[in-house]
Amino acid sequence: MTMADRITLAHGSGGRASHRLTRDLFVACFGGDILASLEDCALLTLESGRIVVSTDSFVVEPIFFPGGDIGSLAVHGTVNDLAMRGGRPLYLTVGMIIEEGFAIRELEIIVRSMKASCDRAGVAIVAGDTKVVPRGKADRIFINTTGIGVVAEGVDIAGGNGRPGDRIILSGTMADHGATILCQREGLAISGAFQSDSAPLNLLVARMLKAAPGGVRVLRDPTRGGVGTTLNELALASGVGVRIRELDLPVRDDVRGACELLGIDPLYLANEGKLLAFVAPEHGEAVLAAMRDDPLGREARIIGEAVADHAGLVVLETAVGGNRVVDMLHGEALPRIC
Amino acid sequence: MTMADRITLAHGSGGRASHRLTRDLFVACFGGDILASLEDCALLTLESGRIVVSTDSFVVEPIFFPGGDIGSLAVHGTVNDLAMRGGRPLYLTVGMIIEEGFAIRELEIIVRSMKASCDRAGVAIVAGDTKVVPRGKADRIFINTTGIGVVAEGVDIAGGNGRPGDRIILSGTMADHGATILCQREGLAISGAFQSDSAPLNLLVARMLKAAPGGVRVLRDPTRGGVGTTLNELALASGVGVRIRELDLPVRDDVRGACELLGIDPLYLANEGKLLAFVAPEHGEAVLAAMRDDPLGREARIIGEAVADHAGLVVLETAVGGNRVVDMLHGEALPRIC
Numbered sequence A, B: 001m002t003m004a005d006r007i008t009l010a011h012g013s014g015g016r017a018s019h020r021l022t023r024d025l026f027v028a029c030f031g032g033d034i035l036a037s038l039e040d041c042a043l044l045t046l047e048s049g050r051i052v053v054s055t056d057s058f059v060v061e062p063i064f065f066p067g068g069d070i071g072s073l074a075v076h077g078t079v080n081d082l083a084m085r086g087g088r089p090l091y092l093t094v095g096m097i098i099e100e101g102f103a104i105r106e107l108e109i110i111v112r113s114m115k116a117s118c119d120r121a122g123v124a125i126v127a128g129d130t131k132v133v134p135r136g137k138a139d140r141i142f143i144n145t146t147g148i149g150v151v152a153e154g155v156d157i158a159g160g161n162g163r164p165g166d167r168i169i170l171s172g173t174m175a176d177h178g179a180t181i182l183c184q185r186e187g188l189a190i191s192g193a194f195q196s197d198s199a200p201l202n203l204l205v206a207r208m209l210k211a212a213p214g215g216v217r218v219l220r221d222p223t224r225g226g227v228g229t230t231l232n233e234l235a236l237a238s239g240v241g242v243r244i245r246e247l248d249l250p251v252r253d254d255v256r257g258a259c260e261l262l263g264i265d266p267l268y269l270a271n272e273g274k275l276l277a278f279v280a281p282e283h284g285e286a287v288l289a290a291m292r293d294d295p296l297g298r299e300a301r302i303i304g305e306a307v308a309d310h311a312g313l314v315v316l317e318t319a320v321g322g323n324r325v326v327d328m329l330h331g332e333a334l335p336r337i338c
Helices: A016-030 A070-083 A104-121 A176-186 A202-211 A226-238 A253-262 A281-292 B016-030 B070-083 B104-121 B176-186 B202-211 B226-238 B253-262 B281-292
Strands: A042-045 A050-058 A087-099 A124-133 A141-151 A167-170 A216-220 A241-245 A276-279 A301-307 A314-317 A323-326 B042-045 B050-058 B087-099 B124-133 B141-151 B167-170 B216-220 B241-245 B276-279 B301-307 B314-317 B323-325
Touching (some): A016 A104, A016 A124, A050 A070, A050 B124, A070 A104, A070 A141, A087 A104, A087 B050, A087 B141, A104 A124, A124 B050, A141 B087, A167 A281, A176 A253, A216 A226, A226 A241, A226 A276, A226 A323, A276 A281, A281 A301, B016 B124, B050 B070, B070 B202, B087 B104, B087 B202, B104 B141, B167 B281, B202 B216, B216 B226, B226 B276, B276 B281, B281 B301
Parallel strands (some): A087 A124
Antiparallel strands (some): A042 B050, A167 A276, B050 B141, B087 B141, B216 B276
């Protein structure tokens, strides 16, 4: 590859330099006939007309962090949004906004990381776009990923499908991603070896759906705003109350220590490789068992139930036996967490 | 609507402020049951499994300009990319990256403008995402739009489908968008009333396909890099030579004047509401006539032909009867044109 060391405005001009970057980096790494055709748009054939679509922009800072980078985060984030509707993710588009002067070596690392994440999740990048803005007009790199998946017949999963009695399952420990990013950013050297949990959840979801067809009613990945905010959204959408037990909420000890230092409740810190599920009570144990067979669900736990009381409210039974209402995240504590 | 006057980091946190912005501005304006469901992902049913997908990020500066703004530009840009594969655009996703402190009044104008453009093009916004970055980490607002369209049976349009003999049609005057943006940015007060040509081309394309089923082989909108760069791409993709005649290239007099002042060839300036078509020779006149019946194709012209000679090269017959090779745009002249 004979490219300059740094991204220049010419790489975003649509001219010869743009073409070279597209061909030598994006097409070379992402591969695939569809992308290689270099059309402005990808032509795809889907096996089913019932699809899910999701979009997310990623502005995380720092762009490289323990457990991942902005590229893998972007792929996993969009794959997970599709999986949370019971979709089988198939295709991604990638839109990059790059600051002039960004090192092409770093761009390569990000692109390779995206490719590895796509391979792990079984999705293909089918269209892309790159814009370059002058120095100081963006912060290094922002990435938008938009995903398309197909939904099998009979699958009906939505935030509004929860019912009283549903078991609420969390697939693993809380706050790993958020704590990692904040510690990196604040330069906190905290003892412990936690890292971002960023991971694609689609295969875990496939196991869950197989274990209890029709039994999984709600899926949602508790990213920005954390488990606390997400449960509030789901309680509102389903018109149910949510009761969770503090003692059942899994948090790594080192992450809990970091949260105390940061002064932030792990309930509000982002997760990027975890899911919350509402499961019909008779299927709760079967789904839990299936999850524990998956590397990404090994620490899954039933953390509470949906209830008919206090619709729209999330109530936490505290470790000492009291009750407190868990509100949505409020205020502007946590920019650029994803 | 009771929102603060300016975007704060809280609007991007995923918590209560994010929810309020989504509900009171995006859902209220864009409407639609799919978006209103506030899922992380939209569930759609398509009539055909043959789809086109395209993504584009928009970083245009200034964000408001004669003839449009970053919002309408984003909608038209993606609608047009879908139409250029013969797709019928149906759905868009919108990802916004907003700088802290951006005026909500301006965001509202942009959102309404996007909605108006969607209505004109007949597409719906089905999913969205908003990120906020601290002051100085982005320049006001960047917008990604990703689009999905369906492709009718038998339609086969691609950059590689051109053949020697094809008539090359340009749907109207060149360089209006690029000249408008550059004049605005340089503060050039140029006499004349030209403005961006930003417009959705899907209805024009539908007319063309109807006029000559199978006759339209290649469609491409000459955005970044202009007609010159786009013709080079198409010549390469189709493995044909391209001959165009300078005297047949439509440029408004005031735009030509602006280009002279700016020192830029209108062949390399972006268009945002124009298309280039390669049409089988026997259908050239029929397609041209159909285009002229459309408000966006009134000034359509046959500007040249694809030829078997000099494959991959674009040759311009100059006004004085000479020949010159038109290369792709080279260098970094024109950042943030779209």
